[in-house]
């Protein structure tokens with residue numbers, strides 16, 4: 001049971017909430033309270049737009065426990081428009097091929113059950129191909 | 135008869151709206167292939183199916199984010215997050231608190247899950263009209279969303295679909311459409327139900343039409359129009375709960391509406407019956423194309439049974455706000471067809487242990 005950890009990380013996981021450095025405006029994700037760019041303290045919350053592009057990806061066939069029901073699935077390193085790289089599952093791929101540089105957008109989805117089907121449902125960010133306006 | 139219309143003390147309206155339809159579709163003829171051969175007519179062309187990682191919480195979050203984009207308000211201005219559904223992911227633990235947290239609306243809010251078969255979403259909208267209309271709150275979010283399941287092979291499996299809509303109700307002066315009045319018609323009618331611990335619902339087959347759907351939806355609409363002194367001709371558009379293609383077409387005809395008036399809101403042929411979302415996602419598709427001054431009649435239906443009817447007038451704020459978030463037809467156009475086997479996996483119909 002990891003309920004306290006899920007609870008602590010909920011803002012960051014549901015809404016892609018990171019930090020922005022008040023000194024150099026560097027955008028930080030995941031939040032770490034210290035700016036990796038200038039080294040000063042950075043605790044100002046910042047909600048990312050959720051827009052980005054696929055930097056690299058791989059498909060998981062042998063999934064770890066808790067994720068096996070979703071296998072095979074694709075995990076990508078996404079370069080957010082604001083700068084940071086984030087590792088996340090891709091979703092809603094349909095029959096669409098994945099390409100490096102493909103524009104993606106953040107959605108909040110079910111990640112897994114904590115434990116089995118009796119456990120709390122863990123929600124968090126994933127990315128899907130950007131829906132092109134009709 | 136006393137005045138039975140519900141009208142708020144302070145004028146209210148829809149400040150923002152948003153919809154969501156998942157990507158996957160299964161054709162009704164594919165379901166028929168598995169269970170019925172090719173005999174008989176089909177109630178819809180295809181229906182929307184949620185992905186493995188989607189449920190009423192994730193779908194409500196996306197519709198709510200779209201509504202927030204159009205409303206152009208801060209999440210902290212919301213004083214209520216209410217989600218109506220018959221497929222809440224938990225038996226005990228609110229859908230609404232997760233949705234509220236995800237859009238940044240916590241902690242100064244009312245939150246709660248509503249249930250009334252397919253009219254849980256409009257019930258939340260009526261409550262939001264009262265909450266804002268009394269002056270207790272400036273903004274309230276009401277959502278109707280479902281991931282409906284039909285028993286494999288049952289008539290409902292052809293239509294039970296996933297999708298819905300979110301509405302931010304606020305003061306009329308900031309609304310893209312005013313909610314002028316509503317009226318609800320409710321009786322105890324056992325047309326459709328699901329007992330606790332049962333995965334699939336039961337229904338009264340022939341009992342679902344005349345005494346349930348048609349009686350309630352035409353009574354709510356007729357009374358609303360009679361008390362307002364309007365007729366079908368006074369409305370540009372109308373949208374009714376749509377469990378299949380024929381029911382809303384016939385209800386519209388009985389009430390004097392033309393096929394053109396219900397066309398933009400009649401989404402059931404291409405997304406299926408989204409239960410708590412069905413009438414209100416139709417409303418979002420209408421708002422997507424509406425012009426200032428357009429008057430809209432909305433009537434939901436929930437088994438058990440009841441219907442909420444609303445009189446709505448689009449304002450000039452629609453021009454700017456409709457384009458601020460993804461339109462309902464854009465979600466419908468995002469479409470990947472799946473076969474019955476994939477559908478059975480996505481809908482958890484295959485028992486693994």
Ligand SMILES: [Zn+2]
Pocket residue numbers: 021022023024025026035036037038039040042
């Ligand atoms: Zn810095």
